[in-house]
Amino acid sequence: LLVGYTLLGVIAYNRAERALFEQIQDNAKNIAHCAATNVDGEVLAQIQVGDEGSDNYQVIIDELALFRDGTNLEYIYTLRHMGGEEFIFVVDADTEEPAAIGDICEITDGLAQAQAEGVTTADEEPFEDEWGTHISAYSPIFVGEEIVGVVGVDFSATWIDEQMASLRNLILLISLGGYVVILILTSLLIARFKKSM
Numbered sequence: 001l002l003v004g005y006t007l008l009g010v011i012a013y014n015r016a017e018r019a020l021f022e023q024i025q026d027n028a029k030n031i032a033h034c035a036a037t038n039v040d041g042e043v044l045a046q047i048q049v050g051d052e053g054s055d056n057y058q059v060i061i062d063e064l065a066l067f068r069d070g071t072n073l074e075y076i077y078t079l080r081h082m083g084g085e086e087f088i089f090v091v092d093a094d095t096e097e098p099a100a101i102g103d104i105c106e107i108t109d110g111l112a113q114a115q116a117e118g119v120t121t122a123d124e125e126p127f128e129d130e131w132g133t134h135i136s137a138y139s140p141i142f143v144g145e146e147i148v149g150v151v152g153v154d155f156s157a158t159w160i161d162e163q164m165a166s167l168r169n170l171i172l173l174i175s176l177g178g179y180v181v182i183l184i185l186t187s188l189l190i191a192r193f194k195k196s197m
Contacts (some may be wrong), residue, residue: 005178007105009171017164025122028073028137030156033120035067036139036151044078044141045092045148057091057101057146067153074134075154078141079105081115090149102188105152113139114150126157138140175183 002017006090025177043056051057064076077092077099092098110123113140116155134154141149 001182002179005175005182009175010185013164013168013171014149016167020163024135024138024159025153028135028153029122029139031067031071031073031076032137032139032151032153035064035153036120036141038066039063039078039141039149039151041143041148044090045143047101051101060091061093064091064151068093068095072155073153074156075131075152077152078154079111079138079150081147081150085112087111087115087150106121108136110136111138111150111152114140115147118142118147127154 024194039060040053043059047054047056047060060078064078067073068076075092075094077094078090080086080090081087085107087104087107088101089099089105090101099105106127106129108123108127110121113121118140120137123135126133127136128134131154133156135157136152136154138153139151140147141151
């Protein structure tokens with residue numbers, strides 16, 4: 001029974017963690033796709049290094065701000081593929097420290113797939129950079145059939161850690177309660193058998 005309780009707790013924890021991660025992945029992909037559909041690709045394609053504050057830049061900021069302010073994502077931004085494995089930031093909607101146009105973005109498997117295949121994707125593992133640990137999703141921005149950019153969205157992985165810590169504590173509490181009940185029942189059974197013997 002003790003082994004069974006332990007295994008049950010471990011399995012429940014692992015399944016809950018995976019389900020929570022997949023739920024956030026799906027949410028991130030949906031938001032990235034909607035944002036990419038909302039971004040004016042022709043305007044984005046015209047933005048060049050040094051255009052911060054221009055009318056075109058502000059148009060894209062306003063389009064991204066709808067999702068930044070209306071959801072619980074951490075960051076939303078647009079990227080441009082420069083060839084090979086190089087991507088640069090174009091418009092970053094962060095209100096505190098936005099990346100400048102032309103800043104290099106670290107490439108991930110999800111970002112490379114979104115650019116190469118023209119599909120909405122999410123990274124399979126949380127991604128860690130200087131701004132923290134995130135679950136990231138990417139969706140291409142089209143003008144006709146040409147990909148002119150990619151929308152990236154980041155959700156904080158810290159939230160998952162907090163939820164899983166709460167779940168872990170709950171599982172431990174339930175398991176300890178189960179252990180106590182098992183020990184009491186076992187003690188009563190042993191006492192009864194000893195008395196009858």
